[in-house]
Amino acid sequence: MRSLLTPRRLIVVATAAELLVFLSFERETLLVSSAAVLGLLLRCRFPVLGLLLTLPSIAIGQVWLAPMLAMFDVAVTASRRRVVTACGTGLFLAAGCPWPLDSVTELTWQEHLLTVESSLMLSIGPIALGLLARTRAELKERLSELMRSQALGRRLEAERAVVRERSRLARDMHDTVSHHVGIIAVQAGALSATTTDEGVREDAEVIRRHSVSALEELRNVVGVLRGSDAAAASAAGRTQLADLAFLSRESRLDVTLDLDPALAAGSGGQWAPEAESTAFRTVQEALSNVRKHAPGAPAAVSVHMSDDRRALVVEVRNGSAAEPYEGPDLPVGGHGLTGLRERAALIGGTLEARPLEDGGFLVRAVLPAGVE
Known part of the structure; x- marks a missing residue:
């Protein structure tokens, strides 16, 4: 069963939340909300830029889901760990920055500790999920490559088995057929040379000629089966x-x-x-x-x-x-x-x-x- 909280639906929810903030018509809220919406639209092609555009919204405490989704995309797509670390640090600082800034002195140490804990969860959570999704995709790709490699190995082994069987058939055919046909050719030649009957000599010559032709075709076929004689391969059966x-x-x-x-x-x-x-x-x-x-x-x-x-x-x-x-x-x-x-x-x-x-x-x- 598919989950109801798919990434696209989460984006819709975050965008709707940003748009609802517009109803306040406060200048600062309107600016950061607009930037967050733009960041959500750009996050697929430009994940780092999308994260930077959504950071102000979490800094003023308006919307938290948009930068988390952008951070998830950065963790999935970034090829360098330094980029992920830098973006995670930026998200941590933005989430831990109190708004307004002059309220820092009014917080107790318990509130500061709670802020740090929540900032760590908001920054580390999307990174962990993104790296997990990225690792899963890489493992899936490697598994597909392994399966393709195994299929190729099985096909090559089957081809080698066919080559070995063809070589065995070539040896058996050559040893058996050439022996009997060779005897027929020799005996027919001897009969043609010794007989005085013209009809028998003609028949013996036909037998000898067919035997020699059979040996020639056998040589070509054996060359094809062995796969070692290109000339025979092109001439066999032609x-x-x-x-x-x-x-x-x-x-x-x-x-x-x-x-x-x-x-x-x-x-x-x-x-x-x-x-x-x-x-x-x-x-x-x-x-x-x-x-x-x-x-x-x-x-x-x-x-x-x-x-x-x-x-x-x-x-x-x-x-x-x-x-x-x-x-x-x-x-x-x-x-x-x-x-x-x-x-x-x-x-x-x-x-x-x-x-x-x-x-x-x-x-x-x-x-x-x-x-x-």
């Missing part, structure tokens, strides 16, 4: 749509490629490399799925710009399987299409993958081309 013709031939599938001539000629800086790479990976993964799930089925690949020339539209459509798959079981985890959706979402695109009524399958991606 494929071009002009390579789709080669990809279609090497897939050993019945693929019909419909590629926009402007796209086949090279990017030329007209669209983002991320969009081009995502489009290539979409076609690559879709053809891999055709090979695994619909062997012998014809596939149609279409890559064009949208009507407004601001997006790449990639479609891979295949029919139903023409023949049962008789090779070894291939690992199927469902991560390919999930990865394609994530790739498209990262650059602000969409990907649709659904079966067709004729038993085939459709993969369609719409990717922002980055054209201004």
Whole structure:
């Protein structure tokens, strides 16, 4: 519950008290009251000046609240303790100064002692409250800084944990995948060199070429995961749509490629490399799925710009399987299409993958081309 005696309401009360004094129409009272009202108005921007303007009102014993509020502001805002001490001393002297001055000799020592005590309370009280409020504000600010520092520390520790995990994944990927793919490349090369069958030699050469390409891409990806190879980071995954013709031939599938001539000629800086790479990976993964799930089925690949020339539209459509798959079981985890959706979402695109009524399958991606 909020207190009824807020600083602003206290100012209103003090100002009203000063204005009520005007009703006496005494010259001295009118002057000190006017100065006190002006001091209350200036106390927020000029606390020391505001205190000096309110001191006469307490000296003649008319209003005590106005200089106390001004002293509170000085204690809160003053950066030097000397200023607070000097202002507190001035308030103490003004509060202890009897009015009129010739009445000093008429006071008893008990009255003098009571005057000193009341002056001390009137001067020390606002100073103590102001310093307390100032300390509280400083502690609050330091606590906020500490919380921000802790949040930064947690974020940095999380980033370091991610870097360590990426390095571990890079080591495992390199040690495991490169070992098996390297053996495939070596064996395919040996088979290509020793066989006399032209068809087998051609197949072995395709296997060797794909193995070498896989090792190159693996090296780039490992460099990205380690974060130590800037060149690999920029090259990893940077494929071009002009390579789709080669990809279609090497897939050993019945693929019909419909590629926009402007796209086949090279990017030329007209669209983002991320969009081009995502489009290539979409076609690559879709053809891999055709090979695994619909062997012998014809596939149609279409890559064009949208009507407004601001997006790449990639479609891979295949029919139903023409023949049962008789090779070894291939690992199927469902991560390919999930990865394609994530790739498209990262650059602000969409990907649709659904079966067709004729038993085939459709993969369609719409990717922002980055054209201004």
